[in-house]
Amino acid sequence: MEPARLEAFTDGVVAIIITIMVLEIRVPHGADLTALQADVPVLLAYLLSYVNVGIFWNNHHHMLHVTERIDGKVLWANLGLLFWLSLVPFVIRWIDEAGFTALPTAAYGVVLACASVSYIILQRQIIAVNGHDSRLAVALGSDLKGKLSLALYLAAIPLAFARPWIAIVFYVTVALSWLVPDTRIEALVNRSTGEGTRNG
Secondary structure (H helix, E strand, C coil): CCCHHHHHHHHHHHHHHHHHHHHCCCCCCCCCHHHHHCCHHHHHHHHHHHHHHHHHHHHHHHHHHCCCCCCHHHHHHHHHHHHHHHCHHHHHHHHHHHCCCHHHHHHHHHHHHHHHHHHHHHHHHHHHHHCCCCHHHHHHCCCHHHHHHHHHHHHHHHHHHHCHHHHHHHHHHHHHHCCCCCHHHHHHHHHHHHHHHHHC
16 A cells, blocks of 8 residues: 555544644633733643644655555554644643643643554554665654654653643743654655656
């Protein structure tokens, strides 16, 4: 199977997730900055979540562009990733209701950590189909950045019960580290596009 349909399906689901996230933001009950203050936590959670979902989507997009074949296991692994991403609006709503308190902040980390694990599983399933000498496998190498990100998420979860703000710093740190698309894979995508243009 070719990955084009999987990419189109994922794009659609991610668009729905982002739409649901913004719909969770309540309109302030007033026309001044004081009225907006009450919504600052959910606005910050939305911003962080928008960036995080965008990072997963961006890297997923680049990964599939260096993927030649997929199979049923890849489809299920992709659904696992989308399941955890679809829970992001739920934790945003919880943070909106309770603020950046221990349990909602920890739950946010659980969702991000599980999405990260699901993404790693998806990568491994794609490599299993395309071979350990495939372009994706070579580009990823040991995937130190991905493993470090997961470690920070896992560390943030228990920290949220002691100091929620420290957990949030960890979440922001991971997001900032991924704002630039994965250069290992992006280089392959650019090379493939260039080759396609020259050959065309």
